[in-house]
Amino acid sequence: MKILVAVKRVVDYNVKVRVKADGAGVDIANVKMSMNPFDEIAVEEAVRLKEKGMATEVVAVSCGVAQCQETLRTAMAIGADRGILVETSEELQPLAVAKLLQRLVEREKPDIVILGKQAIDDDCNQTGQMLAALLGRPQGTFASKVEVEGGRVRVTREVDGGLETVSLATPAVVTTDLRLNEPRYVTLPNIMKAKKKPLEVLKPAELGVDVAPRLETVSVREPSTRKAGVKVADVAGLVEKLKNEAKVI
């Protein structure tokens, strides 16, 4: 069984991002970038399936700028066997990524594709679902548990009302939720080994995909700052403020 894992290079979760002065987006010049945490969970899950003997190969894929190679090296340090980068400096939207992944799935023929449920930069939560639709294959999103049995994948999903378990025929698309696992530490010996693992670089054109953005960003703004609270002297003061200032009673 072969597993394909998609990883995205995003602004590190510790970084407080800042909207550019002209409102054209978020300033990412010189900020620390790292692997999307949900994708780290996806890599960890794939590697665990391999360690349990359920999978034979784990292939990590990333789409984006040349520096995504670092993200792929991290995936390989966690335990992925090889990496594929679809390199482009164009802005990639979820549909474009899903189309690129579709082509790679057709080429690599994995039994399971695991993706993070969403990326922490744009919070789209679309790529996995779009990929399943493009492939015409079943999907198990927001997985908190993934089991492989008898050529099928059992995915326990975190839904509003509780946990839902679905059984999917392979090939299938799985997206990870936060509680699926806790990714391991990337150790120095494994980083050194990962440097020697194969990493293939492709261009979107080689996969025959037009990645031009379909959506236009109209504006980006910072959330309005919360106003400082005030202390009221007594109940009468509180009622007065609720009535006349907040106008809620």
Next chain:
Amino acid sequence: MNTQELITTYGPRESMAYDVVVVGAGPAGLATAIRLKQLRPEAAVVVLEKGSEPGAHTLSGAVMDPRAMNELFPDWKERGAPLNQPVTGDDVLTLTETGARRIPDWLVPRNFHNHGNYVVALGHVVKWLAEQAEALGVEIFPGFSAAEVLYDEQGRVKGVATGNQGIGKDGEPTAAFQLGMELHGKYTVFAEGARGHLGKQLLAKYALSEGKDPQSWAIGVKELWEVAPEKAKPGLVVHTAGWPMDRSAFGGGFLYHLEGNKVTLGFVVGLDYANPYLSPFEEMQRWKTHPAVSAHLEGGKRLSYGARAINNGSPQALPKTVFPGGALVGCDAGYMNAARIKGSHAAIKSGMLCAEALAGALGSGRAHDELTAYPEAFDKSWLADELQQTRNFKLWFKKGALMGQLMTGIEQWLLPKIGIKSPPWTLHRSKPDHEYLKPAADCQPIVYPKPDGRLTFDRLSSVFVSNTNHEENQPAHLTLKDASVPVTVNLATYAGPESRYCPAGVYEFVDDAGGGQRLQINAQNCVHCKTCDIKDPTQNIVWVTPEGGGGPNYAGM
């Protein structure tokens, strides 16, 4: 479990052999690695960095003298080094509470002249240096702290071990536990920056400071702002003396206009201050309210915050920089020109000198001995001349602002005019900074203004914009030799000075169940400035490296 028990249970540790192991990917460590690869491309060089990426823990003013960079990469401009903003003007101001007097250009001592220098974000320069190093084949591993010096049977340094990962708060291994790794080198170069945690151990083990003045220190608290385009004066360099420091404490402000409407500013306080009520963080906040400073910032927005201890680095305090199997470079040794308020050129130069000695040693097949060629080359270098020339600067100011101004005028203005480069006298000091604190009972509490949230801020909102993070489930990396001392000595005698000198709110005295107070250590706030390790009156606080990758994530500080 201690490291030895962990190794017995989970070990042995994996190891890897290199020609040279460098600890710290800052200007000094990277210059060492780069220069060595330039001279000896076949050398295997590895650099460990505790920050999540090169530059993440770098904090400096910074006005950079490009002299050393010109030597390291004569074509740095073509290579795209981020030295983008030449200095366009020097203002030296003396502040009173409401007024400011600009020292006329002809009276400004030459150590304050910045013509030909660049206003830089040193973090960006470091990131660029790391790219250059990697292109030369240097292996850089960010996110891994060197936690331990390894010695061979003859007591020579044979390398370092990285810290263990996945140790819980209780000191026991968690499910994610991973043992550290040993990196062995024919030589190990320590470039941890001021008050390096391993450097401190090496200074003690090999008695490297013997016969030298004790090192003196300062803390710099810094912010990065974006200002309105009409307020930007790219290349303007402002230094202030006077207010809010009174005559008893040594300190001054800096404010530099970078490119792209950015202003970097900060305040530096000498760590030999006596009044335990002094708070460097709040002095910096208060300093910003001075009209001569706030005028630059009005309508702007603070982007980032950070702090770092600095060594004052007069050559009188410079330790022996070599020992069997290794060397100290950059601020880990104490190369810094406090009079010129610059150290990055000294860091790069010292790394280059060390690398030249390394290349010679490796070339003749040596290993694990003393790189005596490095200090010898330093003594003959322009860096030694430069440091000698300003060696008394800080020490005159320690005798009071008037004496400082007078003697700096004589040494840096009058003597050069009559052809004497280096003053014919040398000052010394004998007391380390932590011994200067006076009991709180003998001192006047200082009342600082409340932050307004626009120009001035509190500690926690400041740490927030330093992007500081540590894995929560790990032992505190601020360790106490004796857990009772913070209350019985620090609080009882000195009114808990660590709660004031810490610029990140790590140390907090809170009420305990018994009606008294206890020290709470919020280690996850730590911005790795090392001030506590320096200023703690009984040297009871020992800073050790936390899990790799923890600490601030500065973007161009």
